[in-house]
Amino acid sequence: xxxxxxxxxxxxxxxxxxxxxxxxxxxxxxxxxxxxxxxxxxxxxxxxxxxxxxxxxxxxxxxxxxxxxxxxxxxxxxxxxxxxxxxxxxxxxxxxxxxxxxxxxxxxxxxxxxxxxxxxxxxxxxxxxxxxxx
Amino acid sequence: xxxxxxxxxxxxxxxxxxxxxxxxxxxxxxxxxxxxxxxxxxxxxxxxxxxxxxxxxxxxxxxxxxxxxxxxxxxxxxxxxxxxxxxxxxxxxxxxxxxxxxxxxxxxxxxxxxxxxxxxxxxxxxxxxxxxxxxxxxxxxxxxxxxxxxxxxxxxxxxxxxxxxxxxxxxxxxxxxxxx
Numbered sequence: 001x002x003x004x005x006x007x008x009x010x011x012x013x014x015x016x017x018x019x020x021x022x023x024x025x026x027x028x029x030x031x032x033x034x035x036x037x038x039x040x041x042x043x044x045x046x047x048x049x050x051x052x053x054x055x056x057x058x059x060x061x062x063x064x065x066x067x068x069x070x071x072x073x074x075x076x077x078x079x080x081x082x083x084x085x086x087x088x089x090x091x092x093x094x095x096x097x098x099x100x101x102x103x104x105x106x107x108x109x110x111x112x113x114x115x116x117x118x119x120x121x122x123x124x125x126x127x128x129x130x131x132x133x134x
Numbered sequence: 135x136x137x138x139x140x141x142x143x144x145x146x147x148x149x150x151x152x153x154x155x156x157x158x159x160x161x162x163x164x165x166x167x168x169x170x171x172x173x174x175x176x177x178x179x180x181x182x183x184x185x186x187x188x189x190x191x192x193x194x195x196x197x198x199x200x201x202x203x204x205x206x207x208x209x210x211x212x213x214x215x216x217x218x219x220x221x222x223x224x225x226x227x228x229x230x231x232x233x234x235x236x237x238x239x240x241x242x243x244x245x246x247x248x249x250x251x252x253x254x255x256x257x258x259x260x261x262x263x264x265x266x267x268x269x270x271x272x273x274x275x276x277x278x279x280x281x282x283x284x285x286x287x288x289x290x291x292x293x294x295x296x297x298x299x300x301x302x303x304x305x306x307x308x309x310x311x312x313x314x
Contacts, residue, residue, distance in 0.1 A: 030204065030212065031204065031214075032202060032203060032204030032205075032212070032213070032214025032215075032276075033202070033214055034202045034203075034214055034215060034216030035214060035215070035216075036213070036214055037204055037211070037212035037213055037214045052278075061252070061253050061254040061282075061284060062253075062254050062256070062280065063247075063253050063254070063256060064256070065244075065246045065256045065257075065258055065278070067244055067246075067258060085244075085258055085260060085276055086258070086278075087202060087256075087258060087276070087277075087278025088256065088278060089200050089201055089202045089216070089256065089278045089279060089280040090200075090280070091200035091218050091219065091280060091282060092200070092216075092218050093216075094200075094202045094216070094278065094280075095202060095278075096202045096203065096204050096214075096258075096276050096277060096278040097204065097276070098204070098276050124250070124252045124253055126246070126247050126250075128164050128165065128246075128311075128313040129313075130138045130311060130313075131138065132138050133138075
């Protein structure tokens with residue numbers, strides 16, 4: 001993914017489910033920026049917020065990538081936990097991270113919305129959803 | 135209902151090999167997933183039971199590769215480093231000759247949008263070597279790698295970073311995932 005923001009940094013990705021934009025999310029991140037590991041946490045948020053979303057002023061043709069796992073998404077007895085592995089590398093800068101997110105709601109997930117933290121998604125941003133059946 | 139993961143190719147080495155290549159990868163999938171359970175014969179330094187995996191695409195060893203790594207080593211504080219302008223990606227973690235017999239490292243490499251001809255290719259890797267040998271050197275990590283080429287990936291070559299060989303019993307399996 002990549003966004004149309006004019007800066008040369010990275011924006012967040014705002015992940016919400018079932019159109020819920022209330023303060024019902026938490027995010028915890030373990031990240032590496034090429035020189036040090038770091039950790040961040042966000043509670044009572046209005047979205048799950050990983051980043052690795054390059055702005056359009058970064059090196060051209062470089063896109064951030066994620067693998068997002070939503071386990072037990074249809075269960076109606078549990079709050080939902082989301083696991084992410086993501087990163088972006090620009091050949092001299094960039095970040096990689098392991099992220100967990102929580103949605104404090106026991107409803108089954110029926111929709112997932114990914115919103116760029118800066119501008120819009122650029123052309124060639126690609127999103128694919130797969131189901132795994134036990 | 136079709137399977138999410140379609141097996142493309144798999145191999146288990148019957149003898150040592152300095153590399154393994156998946157050739158002629160079809161562009162008909164959306165993403166690729168590569169599962170590795172391997173071990174190398176690295177034995178170059180004392181107390182160095184872990185090796186990494188070199189990855190190259192389409193037979194290219196040009197200095198178009200870079201990566202950013204997040205790792206932890208023997209339970210110590212996590213660290214991060216990067217490599218730039220390399221002739222390969224160095225990702226994953228596998229045991230070397232100093233590890234206990236029978237120890238192999240498990241790694242998952244993912245290649246999103248591998249067959250497009252518009253973007254540079256970015257891969258994600260995670261893996262670990264949980265050997266009990268050589269205090270200070272067992273390792274797990276997450277990595278992001280960049281290949282600064284827009285061409286579709288049609289082959290993937292794997293080799294030990296130090297090696298020189300993968301050992302017998304090392305397994306490499308490539309899956310394709312096709313979007314709806």
